[in-house]
Amino acid sequence: MRATISSNQKKKVNSLRIDLFESVISISGGTILQKYQLAQFEFYGYKPNENNLYKHSDLPIQDIIKTIDYLDEENLNYTLSNSLASMINSFQKKRQALNEVFAKVKSIKEDALLDETFVEFKKFTDTLPRxxxxxxxxSAYHFYALKNGANFSVPGSGKTSTVLSVYEKLRTEGKCNLLFIVGPPSCFQPWKNEFKETLGRTPDSLILSGGNKQFRKSEYQRPRESASELYLCTFHTALNDTKDIIKFLSQNGVNALMIIDEAHYMKQLGGSWANSLLEIGQHAFYKGILTGTPIPKSYKDLFNLFDFLWEANSSLTENEKIQIEVWEKQKNTLEIKKILNQKIGPLFYRVRKKDLGLIPAKFHPPIVVKMNETEKCIYDYVRAKILDLNEQDYFKNENTLTNLWRGRMIRLRQAVSYSGLLSSSVEDYTEAFINNEDLNSKIINYNTLELPGKLQTLTDLVSTIRKTDKKILIWSNFVGTLELIKNHFITLGYGAELIYGKTPIRKDDTIIIGEEKTREDIRDEFLDMKSNLDILIANPAACAESISLHKTCFHAIYYDLSYNCAQYLQSLDRIHRVGGSEVNEANYYFLQYANSIDQDIKRNLDEKAQKMYDVIEQDYSIYDLDLYDNEQDDITAYKRLFTKH
Known part of the structure; x- marks a missing residue:
């Protein structure tokens, strides 16, 4: 019988019919829907036409489950097409599997379960090289029991080795045969290195990033017997190649464990990255997510993570997600934590910093340096100029002030890093700043006038450390300063290299000119105790994530700092991690100019770092570890230092 879903016709007794044609969901039939029910379907994205409701969906199974859950709540009769019923049945089996494993993993987290399966799992991992x-x-056993695992352990805890051990166990059991990693390019080399060190063999690996899409397409079409074992894919490539990756993972004989590394990048709800990963994930045999920052901005950031792992069978229902959003607006964190602890608590594992058994890092008292004559003259002028400009800000609008304040703070931080930086431009900052011809000449010709006081002190510190240890890491936030430090130590006969934004990540990631080294080349050479590369100079924006230096480097010197606490914490973890810091003490040194902004930056970082560490030790707290958003930090500091309250 042909019937239109309408709220103004007589009620009919036959049920609704749900069909799926490619990516279009169709609801047709004779049941009359009430206005509020139609409104709910519109909220879900359905549109009416003459005889049915329809929706184009990139994630049809999730949307269908959501739809039938609502129909069940409303006690509306419906039938599914045969093919759709088969698909839904498969997902319901997964839902049942989740229910069965839920209690077991809860016991694992609470130390209540050490059964024969655990003993057998431990015996297997004891045979691995690492x-x-x-x-x-x-943590590994928890992941193995779930098969779709979430590891939210802190940076430096060894999440990669944990996953590789689980993969090898599943592989030897014949349950999977390749790893498909999606993450930022900086994680690729660590995965290859950790694979060899953990499992004792070099994987046949393939990097899916950049380059020719036709080449990538040919790789996806390779038969299983000639496929690689380790695939490394960027988020952008996953978005661009979604259909091809799905075809690859859907091949007979391809049983993939798919891992999203640095999974907090999925935090954008409804974003293109998240949707492509959710769609691809449906075709992996097993899945995992790794991040030390599971709730970067909002409790909603968790939704995509567990939707990826469990698809329509996520333990958080749509109604619970809506309730969490309401409670978050009301700042009712207690109720949010109760429901998260009940519904997803058993489904993730989290190792805190205090659980790692590392030797506490040693933070040496700041080394206070007296400015040399020219740089003190320049710094005093810059600070006085900011105070003078600030008096003229009263009539400027907020957007204008934001750019001005940010630019002025960068100028002040440049002045305590390297005076020569003041001759360069600052993005989005056009304010006339240096109006003194004599001072401008000193800035332009600074390198011919004196050696910065910090650089002199740094040279002495490096010489002292080198008497007992070989490798030293030096941090600075400005490219010009990085280059100054590198050239200085090369002149003194040291082996020195730098890593910053323009340093190529891999040889296949960009066009390499001549013998230009990549970040991978530099890192590997620096880690080699037999190499002559003794000093690595880097900025946190490029080198604070996914690069481990803790096995051979135990000293990090901060030539200057920014107000970005997230980058600072990430940089600390480069030399203080599992796999070396249990026996080697990590040492941190800080150079500061006397009576300068250096003291305010360090004090502010220490306060924020302590608060952030306190929060990170908790399971369900929001903390912002966005590595590239430090503009607001500078503006907040400006208001504190230069505006009247």
Whole structure:
């Protein structure tokens, strides 16, 4: 019988019919829907036409499950097409599997379960070249029991080794045969290195990033017997190649464990990255997510993560998600934590910094340096100029002030890093700043006038450290300063290299000119105790994530700092991590100019770092570790230092 879903016709007794044609969901039939029910379907994205409701969906199964859950709530009769019923049945089996494993993993987290399966799992991991630490073993077994695991452990805890151990166990059981990693390019080399060190063999790996799309397409079409074992894919490539990746993972004989590394990049709800990963994930045999920052901005950031793992069978229902959003607006965190602890608490594992068994890092008292004559003259002028300009800000609008304040703070931070930086432009900052011809000449010709006081002190510190240790890491936030430091130490006969934004990540990631080294080349050479590369100079924006230096480098010197606490914390973890810091003490040194902004930056960072560490130790707290958003930090500092309250 042909019937129109309408709220103004007589009620009919036959049920609704739900069909799926490619990516279009169709609802037709004779049941009359009430206005509020139609409104709900419109909220779900359905549109009416003459005889049905329809919706184009990139994630049809999730949308269909959501639809039938609502129909069940409303006690509306419906039938599914045969093919659709088969698909839904498969997902319901997964839902049942989740229910069955839920209690087991809860016991694992609470130390209540050490059964025969655990004993057998431990025996297997003990045969691997890299033995798991106690915290890694428990985390790995939790992942293995779930098969779709979430590891939210802090940076430096060994999440990669944990996953690789699980992969190898599943592979030997014949349950999967390749790893498909999606993450930022900086994680690719660590995955390859950790694979060899953990499992004792070099994987046949393939990087899916940049380059020719036709080449990537040919790789996806390779038969299973000639496929690689380790695939490394960027978020952008996953978005661009979604259909091809799905075809690859759907091949007979391809049983993939798909891992999203640095999974907090999925935080954009409804974003293109998240949607492509959700769609691809449906075709992996097993899945995992790794991030030390699971709730970067909002409790909603968790939704995509568990939707990826469990698809329509996510333990958080749509109604619970809506309730969490309401509670978050009301700042009712207690109720949010209760529901998260109940519904997703057993489904992730989190190792905190205090669980790692590392030797506490040693933070040496700041080394206070007296400015040399010219740089003090320049710094005093810059600070006085900011105070003078600030008096003229009263009539400027807020957007204008934001750019001005940010630019002035960058100028002040440049002045305590390297005076020569003041001759360069600052993006989005056009304010006339240096109006003194004599001072401008000193800035332009600074390198011929004197050696910065910090650089002199740095030279002495490096010489002292080198008497007992070989490798030293030096941090600065400005490219010009990085280049100054590198050239200075090369002149003194040291082996020195720098890593910053323009340093190529890999040889296949960009056009390499001549013998230009990549970040991978530089890192590997620096880690080699037999190499002559003794000093690595880097800025946190380019080198604070996914690069481990803790096995051979135990000293980090901060030539200057920014107000970005997230980058600072990430940089600390480069030399203080599992796999070296249990026996080697990490040392941190800070150079500061006397009576300068250096003291305010360090004090502010220490306060924010302590608050952030306190929050990170908790399971369900919001903390912002966005590595590239430090503009607001500078503006907040400006208001504190220069505006009247």
């Amino acid at each position: 033995k798991l630490k106690p915290h890694q073993l428990k």
